[in-house]
Amino acid sequence: MEERKRMVFSSIGRTLLAIGLAFLVSASFAFAAGANPLEALYWLVISPFTKQRDIIMVLVEAQPLILVGLGVLLAFRARYFNLGSEGQLWAGAVAATWVGVRFGSLPSLVLVPSCLLVGAIAGGGCSLVCRMLRSRIDEAISTLLLNRVIFYLVLTLLSGPWQDPSSKWPRSVEIALSARLPIVAERTGLTWGIPLAIFLAIVFFWVLRNTTWGLETKALGMNAVAAKQAGIDERRLITQVALVSGAMAGLAGAIEVCGKWYRLVAELASNYGLMGVIATSLGNFDPLGTILGSSLLASMKIGAPRMQWWTQTPAALGGVMQALVLLGTVAFQEWRFSRRRNNQEEKDA
Amino acid sequence: MLEIMESVLRMVTPLVLAGLGEMIIEKAGILNLGIEGTMVFGAFIGFLVSYFTGWPLLGLLLSATSGMLLAFLMGWLVVSQGRSQHLSGLGVTLLATELAAYTYRLALGTPEGPPKIITFSRFPLPGVFHQYGLTYLAFGLVILTHWVLKNTAFGLRLRVAGENPESLDLSGVNVQRIRYTALVIGGGLMGAGGAFWSLASPGYYLETIVAGRGWVCLCLVIFSNWKPLGILGGALLFVLFEALQIRVKALGIPVQQEAFNALPFLATLLTLVFLKRRRAPAALLKPFPEKD
Numbered sequence: 001m002e003e004r005k006r007m008v009f010s011s012i013g014r015t016l017l018a019i020g021l022a023f024l025v026s027a028s029f030a031f032a033a034g035a036n037p038l039e040a041l042y043w044l045v046i047s048p049f050t051k052q053r054d055i056i057m058v059l060v061e062a063q064p065l066i067l068v069g070l071g072v073l074l075a076f077r078a079r080y081f082n083l084g085s086e087g088q089l090w091a092g093a094v095a096a097t098w099v100g101v102r103f104g105s106l107p108s109l110v111l112v113p114s115c116l117l118v119g120a121i122a123g124g125g126c127s128l129v130c131r132m133l134r135s136r137i138d139e140a141i142s143t144l145l146l147n148r149v150i151f152y153l154v155l156t157l158l159s160g161p162w163q164d165p166s167s168k169w170p171r172s173v174e175i176a177l178s179a180r181l182p183i184v185a186e187r188t189g190l191t192w193g194i195p196l197a198i199f200l201a202i203v204f205f206w207v208l209r210n211t212t213w214g215l216e217t218k219a220l221g222m223n224a225v226a227a228k229q230a231g232i233d234e235r236r237l238i239t240q241v242a243l244v245s246g247a248m249a250g251l252a253g254a255i256e257v258c259g260k261w262y263r264l265v266a267e268l269a270s271n272y273g274l275m276g277v278i279a280t281s282l283g284n285f286d287p288l289g290t291i292l293g294s295s296l297l298a299s300m301k302i303g304a305p306r307m308q309w310w311t312q313t314p315a316a317l318g319g320v321m322q323a324l325v326l327l328g329t330v331a332f333q334e335w336r337f338s339r340r341r342n343n344q345e346e347k348d349a
Numbered sequence: 350m351l352e353i354m355e356s357v358l359r360m361v362t363p364l365v366l367a368g369l370g371e372m373i374i375e376k377a378g379i380l381n382l383g384i385e386g387t388m389v390f391g392a393f394i395g396f397l398v399s400y401f402t403g404w405p406l407l408g409l410l411l412s413a414t415s416g417m418l419l420a421f422l423m424g425w426l427v428v429s430q431g432r433s434q435h436l437s438g439l440g441v442t443l444l445a446t447e448l449a450a451y452t453y454r455l456a457l458g459t460p461e462g463p464p465k466i467i468t469f470s471r472f473p474l475p476g477v478f479h480q481y482g483l484t485y486l487a488f489g490l491v492i493l494t495h496w497v498l499k500n501t502a503f504g505l506r507l508r509v510a511g512e513n514p515e516s517l518d519l520s521g522v523n524v525q526r527i528r529y530t531a532l533v534i535g536g537g538l539m540g541a542g543g544a545f546w547s548l549a550s551p552g553y554y555l556e557t558i559v560a561g562r563g564w565v566c567l568c569l570v571i572f573s574n575w576k577p578l579g580i581l582g583g584a585l586l587f588v589l590f591e592a593l594q595i596r597v598k599a600l601g602i603p604v605q606q607e608a609f610n611a612l613p614f615l616a617t618l619l620t621l622v623f624l625k626r627r628r629a630p631a632a633l634l635k636p637f638p639e640k641d
Contacts, residue, residue, distance in 0.1 A: 033455055081435050137621045138634065140380070140435050141571065145614045148564055152611035160605045274439055281436065314454035319447030327422075327440040330432050 011284045011333060018328025019282070019296075026321040035311035043307035044318055048299040058298045059194045060260070064089070064252040065294035066197040068276025070204050071248030073285050077208075078241045079221040082127060084143025085249040086273025087150035091126045092119030092250025094154060096179075096257045097162075097172055097264040104176025111179045116254045123250015124243040126150065131242035139242070147273065158266055172264035181259035191259040200248075204287040217241055249273070278322055281329045297322060354477050357588050358484055359550050363388070363542040364562065364584040365487040368569040369494055370538030372580055374420075375570055376498070377531035378511035378632040382438025383423050384539055385563025386445030387416045391543030393449035396554035397456065399466040405548045406469075409483075409541060412548075416540020419445055420532040428528045431636045442563075450556055463553035481549045483541070488581075490538075495577040507531055511630030514637040524637050542566075561610075568617045575630060587613045 026044075027037035048054045068085045075082040096115040103111060130142040158170035165173075181191040208214035219227040220237055228234050256268050279297050283289025304318030367388055374381045391412040398408035419441055426437040457464060471481050498504035509517045510527040518524050543563075547554040565587060572586075573579025593600070594609035 029451065083435060083439075133618075133621060137571070138380075138629070140634075141567070142618065142621070144382075144564065145568060145618055148561065148614045149611045149618065152607055152614075155610075156605045156607040159607055274443060277436070277439065314451045316447050316451035316454060320444065320451055323440055323444035323447055326436065327426070327444060330436045330440055331426060331430065335433060 014332040014334075015282060015284055015289075015329055018332050019325055021328050022321050022324035025324055026317055029317055029320060030307075030311070030313045033311075033313045033317075035313045040307050040311045040313045040317070043310050044303040044321070045296070045299050046303075047306055048302040053188070054302065056188050056190050057302055058295055060189055060191075061298035061301055062279075062291070062294035063194050063197045064256055064272045065276050065279040065297055066201055066291055067248050067252035067255070068272055069280040069283065069290040069294055070201060070287060071245035072277050073280045073283075073287065073290060074204070074208075074217065074248075075241055075245040076280070077221045077285060078217040078238065079224070080131075080238055080241050080245070081138070081140040082130075082143055082242065082245045083140050083273070083277070084127060084130060084147050084246070085252075085276050086269050086271070087143070087147035088123035088126045088246040088249035089253035089256070089269050089272055090150045090154050091122040092253030093257045093264055093268055094157070094253075095119050095122035095250070096254035097175060100175030100179035100258060101173060104178060106178065108178040108180075108182070111176065112181060112258060115175075115179055115258050116251055119254025119257075120247040120251040123253065124247035126250075127242045127246025128239070131239055134238075151269070154264070155266060158264060162264065164263070170266045174263045175257065179258055180262060181255065189260075191255075193255040193259040196255070198291065201287040201291050208287070213237075213240075249276070252276075275322070278326045281326055281333075284329075284333065285335070296325075351476050353592065355479060357585065357592065358477065358480055360588045360591065361581070361584045362481070362484045362487045362549075363545040364566055364569060364587060365491060365581055366483070366542035366545065367539045367563065367566040368573070368580040368584060369487075369490055369577060370416075370535035370542065371566055372535075372570045372573065372575055372577065373494065373507070373538070374531050374535035375633055376511045376575055376630055377507050377528045378514060378630055378635065378637070379423075379427060379528055379532065380434050380438065380634050381420070381423055381532065381535065382435060382567070383419055383441030383445065384438075384567055385559065385561070386442030387419045387536060387539040388543030388563045388566075389559045390419065390445040390449050391416050391540030392547040392554055392558055393453060393543075394540070395544030396466055396547040397452070399468070399548060400457075400464060403467045405467055408548055409469075409544050412540040412544035413537040414540070416536040416538070416543070417533045418536075419540075420536025421529075423536070424529045424532045427636070428525050428532070431638075434634055434636075453554075453556070463555050466547075466553065468547075468552040469549045481545070483545050483549055491577045491581045498577070508630070510637075511632050514632050514635075518637070528637075539563075539566075565613045568613050571629075572613075572617045572620060574628065586616070590616075 023041060027041055030037040030040035048058050068089065071085060072082065096119040099115045099118045126146060130139045130146060133142050155170060158172060162172045164171050181193055184190045184192055208218065216232050216237055220232060220234060224234060257264060261268060275297055279293040280290050282293030282296060300318045300322055304315040307313050307317065308315040367384060371381060371384050394415045395408035395412040398411050399405045423437055423441050426432045427434050469481050471479050498508060506517065506522055506527055510524050514524045543559060546558050569580055569583045569587065572583040590609055590612040594606055597604065597606050
């Protein structure tokens with residue numbers, strides 16, 4: 001237990017070091033822009049936590065990151081490098097939009113869960129395609145390629161058969177009113193999506209720690225050869241991991257449609273795939289840490305335009321800090337995220 | 350017809366340059382996902398330098414240098430520290446893209462349209478040969494890379510570093526140094542490839558000028574089966590897709606324009622599914638020395 005505690009503290013420390021370094025470098029960039037670095041950083045990361053309305057905005061923005069992050073977490077821990085969250089998210093959004101428009105006559109109690117479920121299935125399906133190609137091409141590459149394919153197909157839909165005839169922008173028609181996610185509190189934009197995301201994070205936390213399945217996925221990632229000799233069915237497990245990982249991203253996409261935009265729009269995914277990866281990295285690939293990491297990233301996204309408004313520092317500094325935070329955690333943490341060599345079995349799985 | 354040839358050769362150039370760069374890196378065993386960011390940053394630096402100094406050649410050199418620096422960062426994380434190649438590459442791409450946006454805004458504010466800069470001019474040769482120096486360079490590099498990889502000791506060491514680094518290490522070669530070298534060469538090429546867009550054709554810089562073509566180059570490496578001549582062939586095919594996209598209406602093709610952007614990626618995925626002959630360097634993505 002002492003060892004465990006030490007390791008947790010050590011990894012939290014490393015993340016804090018990475019964040020601190022990112023802050024320092026960003027501050028100097030802000031200084032180079034002629035702004036007061038403390039003021040710039042205040043607007044960038046602190047201001048979104050000062051008012052209740054802003055905190056809700058942060059949660060809303062963090063919600064897809066949490067879901068995507070959970071999926072990434074599960075996959076990476078099993079050394080299945082699903083980088084296709086963005087495409088899977090889009091697939092989920094497309095599926096949810098289709099159901100939300102087509103079956104609008106159904107009551108909310110049926111329609112909303114259906115949309116979310118269909119979204120998760122769509123995301124999982126995309127992930128499954130890449131999983132099945134694993135013997136031919138690394139899933140990291142195939143998922144990245146599929147991302148682009150799906151994105152352009154979505155654009156094709158939005159500018160073509162699915163385009164809202166009343167608008168010249170690439171966006172779809174609205175989903176039915178009964179497909180909308182119910183709001184938690186009036187006039188806040190806070191839907192049940194956020195509690196769902198947090199609930200799932202807790203589920204992940206418990207499953208990964210306390211169930212055979214969860215522990216097996218981790219064992220697979222740590223030493224696939226030993227895991228197989230211990231009787232773990234690698235092929236089946238990787239397929240399941242790929243499915244769940246994609247489903248989480250698909251669910252995130254469905255929630256974006258049913259809870260935020262109420263239609264399919266070109267700005268929907270907004271780099272959530274990569275942001276989810278960063279959120280998980282910040283959280284040291286732990287579900288609860290992912291919630292914190294997502295909140296931090298969300299606050300950067302919300303704070304960036306404010307920073308630009310108040311201190312004339314270009315909003316892109318928010319993106320720079322996100323990149324620095326990712327690179328920092330990559331540099332300082334001692335994750336074992338590489339392929340093992342001479343592992344012919346892994347290639348066949 | 351000759352007009353099409355001329356523009357095809359021109360448009361192929363950045364894809365070939367960056368594709369060769371990424372191929373060299375992957376042949377040495379590293380997947381560099383920083384390619385998109387490196388090209389964006391290269392395009393930006395080329396533009397910036399030409400904007401302030403009026404010397405596109407200096408812009409090109411500094412673009413290549415910036416690409417090398419980004420690749421060096423990648424090298425430090427991946428080769429020296431043995432960190433995750435996926436995360437490092439994605440981090441580099443994000444950093445480079447955001448830094449370019451940040452510096453652009455800082456240096457130029459929000460201009461009405463893309464600011465005018467001094468760009469390269471093409472060689473005053475007739476017809477198909479009326480191209481930029483970079484285009485000639487790209488084609489020359491295809492041949493050079495092919496020859497070096499096949500016939501020189503350096504090329505052999507590079508290939509073995511990507512196939513079986515242990516044996517290379519046992520024979521006394523410094524695998525890390527080979528990988529760093531590959532990264533730096535590749536990074537320089539990627540930066541130069543990006544600069545082609547801002548300094549040659551179309552000759553201006555916008556944040557959206559690369560528009561995901563870095564990922565197309567990543568695709569290109571796979572599509573080419575990690576061969577220099579394949580890079581050229583694949584790039585020609587991808588440019589053909591682009592050319593078709595523009596002429597979709599004129600040719601009466603019943604497919605929407607936006608869908609064409611997906612074609613390079615779709616084509617690559619399909620070849621991976623249906624053709625068995627794609628073989629990546631065996632040690633790609635595996636760190637050396639292997640950590641536990």
